Amino acid sequence: MGSIIELRNVDKTYAGAIDAQALFGVDLSFEEGSCSSIMGESGSGKSTLLNIMGTLDVPTRGEVFINGQRTDTMGKNRLAELRNETIGFVFQYHYLLPEFTAIENALIPYLIKSGKVDKEILERAEDLFDMMGISNVKNNAAARMSGGQQQRTAIVRALINNPRILLADEPTGNLDSRITERVCKNFREINERFGTTFVVVTHNSEVAKHTDRVVKIQDGRIEADI
Amino acid sequence: MVAGIGIAISVQIFVGLLINSLQQSLVDSTMGRSPHITITSSVDDVTIRRWENMVDDIEKIAPVEVVSVSASGNAFARRGSTSKPVLVRGFDFETADRIYNISDSIYKGSPYQLRSEVIVGKDLSEELELDIGDRLTVSTPGGTDSALTVSGLYDLGASSINKTWLITKLETARKMFGFGSRVTSIEVTVSDLFRADIVANKLEKALDNNNIKVENWKEQNQQLLRGLEGQRISSAIIQAIILVSVIVAISSVLSISVLQKTRHIGILKAMGIKDRDAGLIFLYQGFLIGLVGSLLGIALGLSLVYAFVALTTVEGQPPLFELRIQYDFILRSWLIALFSAILAAIVPARNSLKLSPVDVIRER
Numbered sequence A: 001m002g003s004i005i006e007l008r009n010v011d012k013t014y015a016g017a018i019d020a021q022a023l024f025g026v027d028l029s030f031e032e033g034s035c036s037s038i039m040g041e042s043g044s045g046k047s048t049l050l051n052i053m054g055t056l057d058v059p060t061r062g063e064v065f066i067n068g069q070r071t072d073t074m075g076k077n078r079l080a081e082l083r084n085e086t087i088g089f090v091f092q093y094h095y096l097l098p099e100f101t102a103i104e105n106a107l108i109p110y111l112i113k114s115g116k117v118d119k120e121i122l123e124r125a126e127d128l129f130d131m132m133g134i135s136n137v138k139n140n141a142a143a144r145m146s147g148g149q150q151q152r153t154a155i156v157r158a159l160i161n162n163p164r165i166l167l168a169d170e171p172t173g174n175l176d177s178r179i180t181e182r183v184c185k186n187f188r189e190i191n192e193r194f195g196t197t198f199v200v201v202t203h204n205s206e207v208a209k210h211t212d213r214v215v216k217i218q219d220g221r222i223e224a225d226i
Numbered sequence B: 001m002v003a004g005i006g007i008a009i010s011v012q013i014f015v016g017l018l019i020n021s022l023q024q025s026l027v028d029s030t031m032g033r034s035p036h037i038t039i040t041s042s043v044d045d046v047t048i049r050r051w052e053n054m055v056d057d058i059e060k061i062a063p064v065e066v067v068s069v070s071a072s073g074n075a076f077a078r079r080g081s082t083s084k085p086v087l088v089r090g091f092d093f094e095t096a097d098r099i100y101n102i103s104d105s106i107y108k109g110s111p112y113q114l115r116s117e118v119i120v121g122k123d124l125s126e127e128l129e130l131d132i133g134d135r136l137t138v139s140t141p142g143g144t145d146s147a148l149t150v151s152g153l154y155d156l157g158a159s160s161i162n163k164t165w166l167i168t169k170l171e172t173a174r175k176m177f178g179f180g181s182r183v184t185s186i187e188v189t190v191s192d193l194f195r196a197d198i199v200a201n202k203l204e205k206a207l208d209n210n211n212i213k214v215e216n217w218k219e220q221n222q223q224l225l226r227g228l229e230g231q232r233i234s235s236a237i238i239q240a241i242i243l244v245s246v247i248v249a250i251s252s253v254l255s256i257s258v259l260q261k262t263r264h265i266g267i268l269k270a271m272g273i274k275d276r277d278a279g280l281i282f283l284y285q286g287f288l289i290g291l292v293g294s295l296l297g298i299a300l301g302l303s304l305v306y307a308f309v310a311l312t313t314v315e316g317q318p319p320l321f322e323l324r325i326q327y328d329f330i331l332r333s334w335l336i337a338l339f340s341a342i343l344a345a346i347v348p349a350r351n352s353l354k355l356s357p358v359d360v361i362r363e364r
Ligand SMILES: Nc1ncnc2c1ncn2[C@@H]1O[C@H](COP(=O)(O)OP(=O)(O)OP(=O)(O)O)[C@@H](O)[C@H]1O
Pocket: A014, A015, A016, A020, A021, A022, A040, A041, A042, A043, A044, A045, A046, A047, A048, A049, B362
């Protein structure tokens, strides 16, 4: 199986009063269906790397391929479509829209994609809520849920379009160890059931243990790849 | 949020309708009972020849409402030892009535029927102590004396008329002044009195007659017009100020919601919403807020106007002015509010185009 994510010699410099280089010549690729984590000290460039993989940010130099397509030169609209259909994001904060219920929030990426909600997608959403163990709160307003429930709703939202890639940046950063354990197991289950490629940025070595591969990054360079 | 816009628009509607109604009432009370265009003779004997053809032509040339002819001249009215200067006005009663509304103004007696009958204004009747059936003598500068009988007393609302006009049959006036079959003026009303000058110009050109003068009320009422113009300008200024505040209200409401929405838009972009659709969210929101706010504002403004009229109306007295609901004005205000809401939404919509999801994620 080929690489679904591939970075070639990627540099990233944040322009400013003092230019800050966050990534130095990163070569990295992930196999389709793999489950990996990225670890490193604070400020080492993990989020920068993940955002570039997810096409939210562009490299200063180098090339990025998703699914064999070069993305660093793509137009904004095509990137939006690519993200919508191929990549799901989970961040440390859930970013749910407070005016909507959990299930409505989860359906937003599908709405963006097809402009409507049908029975099939509702069933899929309910399945995912079940899987995450939060079907009891799926009709709650997003603001009226616990942090763990909100984060798991955000995970359902990331998975609703059945993306081939799920990128997570400290998804368990705000969760207690019990929920963290549970979310890790969910990730594994989804990885095995749907063949979704997982890349998880984490500080937590317990989380990293659930993955098959750990990429260590220091000062913007890949230090180890286990 | 919507309330701010609603209040601004209700003020716009309230002020606009009041000013316009007052203006209309003022014009109507000044001009409602007089000809809008008057054609007189410019030759020495003050009469118009071949006026019958002219009346026919006028009706063909321009859309006029009433065309009435009159034979008029200055004279003295005498009763006993008192003598007063008067203006004898010979009218065909039915036609002139459509301009001056004479029949409704007769408060005692009845219109003239015979050639020897006149109706006399309120003030003149008091000065000459005239009542129904009394006789008076009218002497013209040409030296003719005519004896006439009072058939009715009128009050046309203006004391200058009530004091001087002796209204009688066309034939009576003609004979008195020796006009033969001629008349001294043709009086015209038009449906839109503010277009009287345009119609007058058209008539003047088309009639193309050196022996007549065409005048319209606008020339003769410069002062009133200036007053109206001043009112119009001040009302325009008020409305412009209100319009600006409507736009400011709408854009501040929207910019607050933009601050709240920025994070959401950023995250929606991460989920693949296209820039254009993200921008449309704001336009749509601006449109909705503008729609609801302006409809509320119109309802509120109309209720204010009605409340104002109700409060200022004293039982048994005529209202201060006649309320006119100008639908085109309301429609215009509504469209402006809607348009400015959308316009105000364009700025945040444009800013949302530039927004990158990374900016939002980094903020945390
Ligand atoms: N917008 C920015 N402008 C300038 N410098 C930035 C910007 N974003 C990140 N950096 C810098 O780039 C480097 C990498 O940042 P990044 O957020 O990728 O680190 P991280 O590994 O995710 O850290 P953490 O574990 O704390 O989230 C840091 O030195 C940071 O200061």
